Amino acid sequence: MRRITGALVLTCGLLAGAGLAHAQAPTKLDHAASTTWFGHVPLMLAIDRGYFKDVGLEVELKPIVKSSDRMLALTQGGVQWTNTGVLSVIVEMAKGNESFYWFANVDDSPGAEGLVVQPGINSVKDLKGKKIAVTLNAGAEITLYYVLKDAGLTPADVRIVPMAANEMVTAFTNKNIDAYCVWEPAFSDGQKAVPGSKVLATDKDTPIYRRFKTASAPDVVVIRKDLVDKYPDTAKKLLAAYFKGVKGTKDNPREAAVSADKWFKRGVEPVEAGIRKFAYFDASQQKEHVDELLGTIEMVIAWAYDSKNIDTKPDPRKWLRRDLVPAP
Amino acid sequence: MRGRAVTARAPEAAAPDGAPAARRLPRWGGASRSFALGALSVLVLLGIWQLVTAGGYISAIFLPSPAQVFRQARRYLSDGSLFWHVLTSGRRVLVGFALAAIVAVPLGIALGTSRTAKALFDPILSIIRPLPSLSWIPLTILWFGIDEGQKYAIVFMGTFASALLYVMESTRRVDPLLIKAAQNLGATRLDVLREVILPGSLPGIISGLKVCLALAWTCVLSAEMVAATHGLGALIWFAKDWNNMALVMVGMVSISITVLVLDSAFRLVEDKILPWERHQRRRDV
């Protein structure tokens, strides 16, 4: 009897202790990203150079390929923050998901996404009735929509084949699909794999780019609401270290490539070349940049609503926290 | 079978020209009660679900309410697209399943009756059987592309090994005494196959195939994961891409209902093919 009571007391004590420990500020704050998109290089640089460790935090890059999956993980709490396609963020806003804030866009690279076709296809009009692979709920879907529209086609006039980015190159090589619309690296990989293939259009051929000079649905940085509300100091430290990584990427692409290649595993030269093709926006640029981005976001919301992918048009400002960007 | 026959069903006092010895249960009473209880528990579950989400105990982000799910369902029902999804998936499941059955039944009977053949094939089957249908996606895409053939192939690979094993087992389970009796009455090897082994293994084969049909439906998500715009699996993946949990649930519920309906249809077929089991099944209800 005494042994049982003793065990009970010990268990309660441990649980209480764990509970107490939980009440303290978290120090492990995982981030969902991919290991193939150059927009995530600032994070990789910051982790590799120990910027987070310097402020007493531990950040792990959790590879999640799909934007929608990243938002899912964020909502559930499996990751605390992420840099992900704004379309998937908008979808959550339209659902009334209030578990996050967004505050910045650190990378953009119009031209790093486009429509690639098999040899023998010469114009977008030729794609009528053909199979085009695209990842849904991503900027590429928007790009494709506008590219088709320009040629007088709707998505119903072609055969949309939903596919993840990493599956498209094989399908394209095996001639299972006639075309695909996706971002890097699959965008270039498919072109290299099939000689004679052509790029018919890129995300620079959309009204979004024509008006706001951004990609169709660029990534925005999103962070969990309860982290910011309950531990504002922790959030501050975290993002200061992050933007340090952004600046470091802008100032020294070579060094950034060395860090990033630890995730990319493609060789420092190609990684550096990729970084140089990207535009990065540090803390000081965010004020103006977010203003422009809001224009893009409105157009994306309109598209999503018109194509019946969301039921309501959310106001992105409700989730926007510009003050999360550290003062330059 | 043997055990059933041995227990006296009715007193032998039933004269030869009297009423038959079989007992007839009042079919209506037992079945409708079970149905009512089942329906009640489903309604209670729905009620709890609605309360919990409407009352805010669980955020709608984590669990859509039944009302939300119903709204999504209505959208897809009103324009008929849900039925089209059901038919598309149904086609893929049935074709894949039929292919697996067509190969598995004769092959299984042959393997079930030949010890050498069984010894040869057993290790290969043991390797294939536990593989989830998901794991066959890359290879089937390479071999069959991304069109319907690949989807049939996934369903086939997900069900074939199990179907074969069920058929083999059913064949081997045929009471050897029955084979002996048939031989004693002058049956040749072919006669034994046709008159004893085939009908004897039929109940086992059919119940095994019933399991495999349900198994085939679990392959539908793997089959429609890549390059599918129609189908319940495709619907679920589409819904997932858009983080539309209510729609995901519409897909899930649709799969369940479809399998339930198919199951009942299967039971009717069973009744026709196995008339001697009919009275036994009624008692089990």
Place this chain on the structure above:
Amino acid sequence: MAAAAIVADRVTKAFEGGRRDQVVALKDLTLEVAEGEFVCLVGGSGCGKTTFLNLVAGFLAPSAGAIYLRGRAVSGIEPSAGMIFQSYALLPWKTVAGNVEFGPRMKRLPRAECRAIADRFIRMVGLSGFEHFYPGQLSGGMQQRVTLARLLAADREVFLMDEPFAALDAMTRQVMQEELIRIHEQSRKTTVFVTHNIDEALILADRIVVMSARPGRVRASIANDLPRPRHVDVQLSPRYLELKTQIWGHVEEEVRRHIEATPRAD
């Protein structure tokens, strides 16, 4: 003296046991059954009665010695031997008629003739009206009657019965015994009937053969001179008691020997 229908000449049957050495079920068993004779094989469990029947039917081959049916050596499944089993072995997916006409059908007789034969024997065993019932719908006694009809319809020369009434309750068993007596009177088929029930043997048989414990051989062969036509109430006669005591004397000793020889389960 009627000609010998079945001759077992120094038959030995050994089986490869599992981990143990081989099991010798029968050793040097010699037995003759005359044409039209009804012989009951009596013995405790494990004495090889069923093995003997299987040898006569041709399901097993002897390890040594031979079995002759009407002068012909038995090799392979014997078409002139018909068997009835304790567990009926009726094909559950065939109706009563389907089961009974199985023998004639295997002889490739025309369909109409098969049906006619089946109907005749179904009537003979008193199951008219049940032709379209499935075995699963019938009681034990009725099922055993179907097996009798099936055996008769198959028109075999020799009947082998392996404890056919053991699974029936006492009253049903008595009815079936009367039935069998009546059928035997009519058909006069050579019959070997295996049982562990001495009463049953005395009611049915012309001769009772007591088998020894394993390895089985003939321990005693006792003629049954109880008057024919037989009825079940023959059990009340004093001669019955004499014979029973005599037989039981043999059987008891063999049973004891069997119990002592069988090792305790490890």
